[in-house]
Amino acid sequence: MIGLTHYLVVSALLFGIGTLGVLVRRNALVVFMCIELMLNAVNMSFIAFSRFRGGMDGHIVAFFVMAVAAAEAAVGLALILHLFRTRQSLNVDEANLMRH
Amino acid sequence: MEAFLFYLFSTAAVLSALAVVLPPHPKARAPIHSAVAMVLCFFFVAALYAMLSAHLLAVLQVLVYAGAIMVLFTFVIMLLNLQQDTVDKPEPPGFFKMLGGLMALTTTWGLITKFTADEFLAPISAQLVDKLADPLHYGNLQDIGRLLFSKYLLPFELTSVLLLTAMIGAVIVAKRDPKTTWIPEAVKQLTYRERHGKHVEKGTPR
DSSP: OOOHHHHHHHHHHHHHHHHHHHHHOOBHHHHHHHHHHHHHHHHHHHHHHHHHHTOSHHHHHHHHHHHHHHHHHHHHHHHHHHHHHHHSOOBTTTOOOSOO | OHHHHHHHHHHHHHHHHHHHHSOSSTTOOSHHHHHHHHHHHHHHHHHHHHHTTOHHHHHHIIIIIIIIIHHHHHHHHHHHTOSSOSSSOOOOOOHHHHHHHHHHHHHHHHHHHHHHSTTTSGGGTTTOOSSOSOTTTTTOHHHHHHHHHHTTHHHHHHHHHHHHHHHHHHHHHHSOOTTTOOOOHHHHHHHHHHHSOSOOOTTOOO
């Protein structure tokens, strides 16, 4: 029988992989994708908890997380575009100044 | 059957998530390979949502994440015209990369030991149910919509403000600023020729 713990472990694994990507990869786009991965992992634990409690409030929270992720993707990708235009590089180590 | 599907989808999700971070092939280091692996991962996570009877969120996951957000990523990758990844060179990991990997590993290990401990779910074990009371209506559009427009009306309306703000912010940030934008010399000459006719002599002052 697949219980709540199973889903929580999968979500922990996805979150850990996302953390690994943010810390290890240096490409700004890939770092950004890993942040989306972490948001997804959190969503999954929300949905698992709400399924095994029989309520639907976790679904609403996951819905809001999705909206925030979409907003974040729009602004973040605009920032990445700007970064690439001014620096000709996507390396997050080189982007250490707030100005040009 | 449920256990088989769960293990199938969760293994596939974790493996494709790993393919986002650690490229399976040394030549597959470009961001577009990570993006494709990411879309795959989103599909498997959507399958897991469907197994949790969150039908609406499974559909939204495919539409919003695998559809909209990843298409946005692909647009940016195409716009930047990155043939190959010049950032993440396959070199032996340095001290900080090792430290980062160690930190991620300990985070994952700590989370898993916490979740699998017996006393973790003890405080809410009285509320946990194995079978849903109304499996046909759980997680469908109608019930979530009703909840969204009654109990969570204010956050829902605030979400629209957030999305509008993000839209305006993205347009302002991504707007091309001619003073700071780096333009290749060839493109500069091309635009000059387009503006001033095709036959420009070599010594023409620019």
